[in-house]
Amino acid sequence: MRKAFSILKIPLVIGLICAPLIMVLDGENEAGAFSNQIIQKGATGTDVIELQTRLKHIGFYTGNVDGVFGWGTYWAVRNFQYEFGMDVDGLVGPDMKAKLAKTTKYAPGQGSKSPDNSQTNQSKPKDSNVQAKNVPSGYSQNDIKLLANAVYGESRGEPYEGQVAVAAVILNRVQSASFPNTVSGVIFEPRAFTAVSDGQIWLAPNEKAKEAVIDAINGWDPTGEALYYFNPNTATSGWIWTRPQIKQIGKHIFCE
Amino acid sequence: MIRSLLIGVLAVGVVGTSYWGYKEHQEKNAVLINAENTYQRAFHDLNFHMDALEEKIGSTLAMNSRGSLSPALTEVWRLTSEAQNDVGQLPLTLMPFNKTEEFLTNIGSFSYRVAVRDLDENPLSDEEYETLKNLHSHSNDIKNELRKVQAMVIDHNLRWMDVELALASEGQPQDNTIIDGFKTVDKQVEGYSEVNWGPEVTQLNAKKENLDKNIKGKKLSEEEAKKHVIDFLDIDPKAKIEITTTGDESKYKAYSVSIENKDKKSSTNLDVTQKGANPIWILMDREIGEQKLSLNEAADQARAFLKEHDITNMTISESSQYDRMGVFTFVYQQGDVAIYPDAVHIKVALDNGDISGYESQDYLTNHHERSLITPTISRDEALDQVNPNVQIMDEGLGVIRNDLGEEVLCYEFMGTIEKETYRIFINAENGREERVEKMDGTEMNYDTA
Numbered sequence: 001m002r003k004a005f006s007i008l009k010i011p012l013v014i015g016l017i018c019a020p021l022i023m024v025l026d027g028e029n030e031a032g033a034f035s036n037q038i039i040q041k042g043a044t045g046t047d048v049i050e051l052q053t054r055l056k057h058i059g060f061y062t063g064n065v066d067g068v069f070g071w072g073t074y075w076a077v078r079n080f081q082y083e084f085g086m087d088v089d090g091l092v093g094p095d096m097k098a099k100l101a102k103t104t105k106y107a108p109g110q111g112s113k114s115p116d117n118s119q120t121n122q123s124k125p126k127d128s129n130v131q132a133k134n135v136p137s138g139y140s141q142n143d144i145k146l147l148a149n150a151v152y153g154e155s156r157g158e159p160y161e162g163q164v165a166v167a168a169v170i171l172n173r174v175q176s177a178s179f180p181n182t183v184s185g186v187i188f189e190p191r192a193f194t195a196v197s198d199g200q201i202w203l204a205p206n207e208k209a210k211e212a213v214i215d216a217i218n219g220w221d222p223t224g225e226a227l228y229y230f231n232p233n234t235a236t237s238g239w240i241w242t243r244p245q246i247k248q249i250g251k252h253i254f255c256e
Numbered sequence: 257m258i259r260s261l262l263i264g265v266l267a268v269g270v271v272g273t274s275y276w277g278y279k280e281h282q283e284k285n286a287v288l289i290n291a292e293n294t295y296q297r298a299f300h301d302l303n304f305h306m307d308a309l310e311e312k313i314g315s316t317l318a319m320n321s322r323g324s325l326s327p328a329l330t331e332v333w334r335l336t337s338e339a340q341n342d343v344g345q346l347p348l349t350l351m352p353f354n355k356t357e358e359f360l361t362n363i364g365s366f367s368y369r370v371a372v373r374d375l376d377e378n379p380l381s382d383e384e385y386e387t388l389k390n391l392h393s394h395s396n397d398i399k400n401e402l403r404k405v406q407a408m409v410i411d412h413n414l415r416w417m418d419v420e421l422a423l424a425s426e427g428q429p430q431d432n433t434i435i436d437g438f439k440t441v442d443k444q445v446e447g448y449s450e451v452n453w454g455p456e457v458t459q460l461n462a463k464k465e466n467l468d469k470n471i472k473g474k475k476l477s478e479e480e481a482k483k484h485v486i487d488f489l490d491i492d493p494k495a496k497i498e499i500t501t502t503g504d505e506s507k508y509k510a511y512s513v514s515i516e517n518k519d520k521k522s523s524t525n526l527d528v529t530q531k532g533a534n535p536i537w538i539l540m541d542r543e544i545g546e547q548k549l550s551l552n553e554a555a556d557q558a559r560a561f562l563k564e565h566d567i568t569n570m571t572i573s574e575s576s577q578y579d580r581m582g583v584f585t586f587v588y589q590q591g592d593v594a595i596y597p598d599a600v601h602i603k604v605a606l607d608n609g610d611i612s613g614y615e616s617q618d619y620l621t622n623h624h625e626r627s628l629i630t631p632t633i634s635r636d637e638a639l640d641q642v643n644p645n646v647q648i649m650d651e652g653l654g655v656i657r658n659d660l661g662e663e664v665l666c667y668e669f670m671g672t673i674e675k676e677t678y679r680i681f682i683n684a685e686n687g688r689e690e691r692v693e694k695m696d697g698t699e700m701n702y703d704t705a
Contacts, residue, residue: 035550037550037551037552037553038550038552038553039550039551039552040550040551040552040555040575041575042551042574042575042576042577042582042697043550043551043552043577044577045577062675063675064700066698066700068698070696070697070698071672071677071695071696071697072675072677075649075672075677078649078650091552130701131700131701132698132699132700132701133578133698133699133701134576134577134578134697134698135696135697135698135699136576136697137695137696137697140699141699141701141702142702159523159525159541160523160539160541161525161539161541164539177357177358177361177362178354178355178357178358178361179344179357180340180341180344181337181340185341185344186344189344189345189349190295190345190346190347190348190349190420191347191348191349191420191423192349207579211578211579211581214578214581214583215539215603215613218583218585218601218603218615219599219601219615219617219618220537220539220601220613220615221537221615221617222525222527222537222539224502224506224508224510224527225508237351237423239351239352244503244505244506245503245505245506246502246503246506246508247500247502247503247506247510247512248500249512255503256505256506
């Protein structure tokens with residue numbers, strides 16, 4: 001109970017400070033629910049929902065209110081800043097929030113009136129209205145899930161670094177001339193991964209595996225551009241030992 | 257009475273079991289045949305596509321005009337990708353067939369590059385014609401070898417399932433006809449090193465060497481590297497640190513360092529270059545708590561980190577929040593030009609602002625002061641090259657790597673068509689549209705779980 005109170009306290013204090021200020025500016029509007037963070041491109045959460053709703057209200061933003069500060073929102077913010085004679089930097093700071101509060105209406109919960117409510121993530125009630133996700137450019141959430149499945153099936157007992165490494169090897173293969181050119185092509189290549197052959201790929205991956213995949217897509221490659229790896233205790237191919245070895249991470253030896 | 261009843265029950269049991277067993281056997285066979293057929297299809301498709309490839313390359317040799325050469329080369333490019341697709345479906349992953357696959361890719365990128373070029377302005381050079389001739393004779397060899405294998409498969413009813421079994425059995429000499437056939441093909445391709453592919457293809461394989469080449473300074477010992485790491489990460493010198501050297505045969509010259517931190521229940525792993533101990537990448541693993549920092553504050557942390565380590569003049573080109581992580585891409589800014597190849601990635605934990613990841617391979621490989629040309633065409637001339645439907649929102653100058661792997665100075669225009677955002681690079685020297693990217697990065701949540 002104490003904890004709940006202390007979490008409530010912060011917006012309450014901000015609300016108390018801001019309320020008279022905004023009421024002076026515009027008696028009609030409620031105090032904004034914006035927290036005091038500076039919102040920048042790439043951010044997700046309730047603040048972004050409020051921002052999008054408010055910008056949509058005055059016609060600057062035409063996309064979906066999805067809770068992710070993407071390009072559409074970015075241009076809307078910049079246009080707003082331009083129209084109102086502010087610095088055009090795409091950052092939503094206190095000035096811009098005040099301007100927004102003055103010119104637009106927002107009732108919390110407004111953004112969630114979309115029919116897609118069933119899709120929202122119930123484990124995090126705080127962000128329950130956020131209906132989209134950031135994905136690394138060029139990859140879909142389903143690609144990421146498939147990769148996470150493969151990483152989890154192949155290396156769930158490995159250290160985090162080893163999981164990123166397995167994801168990196170898959171991505172290196174997609175890039176490589178001697179392997180298929182798609183994520184699914186590489187993963188389902190016959191005999192390429194034991195987890196695929198024995199069905200362990202269909203175990204539900206944990207959050208660690210997903211994080212490892214996103215790191216690998218974003219450029220982390222702990223393997224030094226390896227194309228193969230094997231567990232020296234269970235390797236069934238003699239040929240794999242002839243590949244130039246780069247390093248060992250956990251139980252896996254990575255090679256070129 | 258009881259006895260005959262018992263016999264009756266047992267008899268029914270035996271009949272039932274054998275029926276069940278027979279059914280199981282049938283089902284198993286059906287699944288096996290199904291798998292075998294998938295392999296057979298991919299294998300015969302591969303042969304068909306190699307036949308067609310050889311024929312197409314052959315016919316380009318007799319062509320002269322752009323009107324017929326471009327479509328024919330595009331066809332070659334398509335066939336190589338089909339053939340590669342077929343190879344990807346066969347159980348050849350753990351045996352030497354990669355030379356052949358590389359060869360196919362190289363044919364593909366060579367023919368694509370020539371096909372999309374304006375051949376009226378820039379016709380096939382003598383070297384390229386020579387390359388095509390080489391490709392024709394090599395693809396002919398490959399085709400013939402594969403045909404031999406194909407004939408044997410058909411005549412003797414060879415099964416790909418046996419290939420799988422042969423490959424899976426460790427240690428035994430793999431005397432499988434199909435495997436031998438494919439090995440012969442790959443041996444042959446290995447001898448084709450004299451093919452002159454032109455600049456693009458050689459580019460592909462040189463990344464690691466460039467990393468080592470671009471870094472100045474002398475090679476440090478493991479102990480010296482360790483000191484640098486302690487200094488860089490600002491950790492307790494008495495912390496438990498393990499360090500290993502990467503393989504001698506690898507071009508990737510690095511030390512791998514692993515640091516346990518029992519108090520914080522975290523571990524940090526990183527690779528540093530052997531020369532000068534520059535971190536190539538860092539990953540910290542620990543549980544991330546509730547989000548306390550905004551993405552903007554996290555960006556400040558990332559900037560501070562770069563500043564602390566004397567990586568200067570970096571600007572954010574991308575920022576994204578993934579759950580409780582902020583991930584930022586910084587690129588080097590030389591004057592008012594963004595140098596996109598010199599990029600680092602930084603990952604910040606949004607609970608306490610720790611730098612939980614750092615990645616600088618591209619930066620280390622590419623970074624140097626460039627002598628930048630002054631643009632020969634003006635900003636307005638460049639803008640004329642941009643599709644008039646794009647509404648320009650932002651612009652600047654940037655250096656990118658083009659399709660041929662060369663660094664080119666470009667005017668960079670960000671703009672929108674309807675709700676989509678595009679980034680367009682126009683070469684500042686000749687006005688060529690070097691690259692057009694559709695910018696995305698957000699996706700609706702499709703989670704059904």
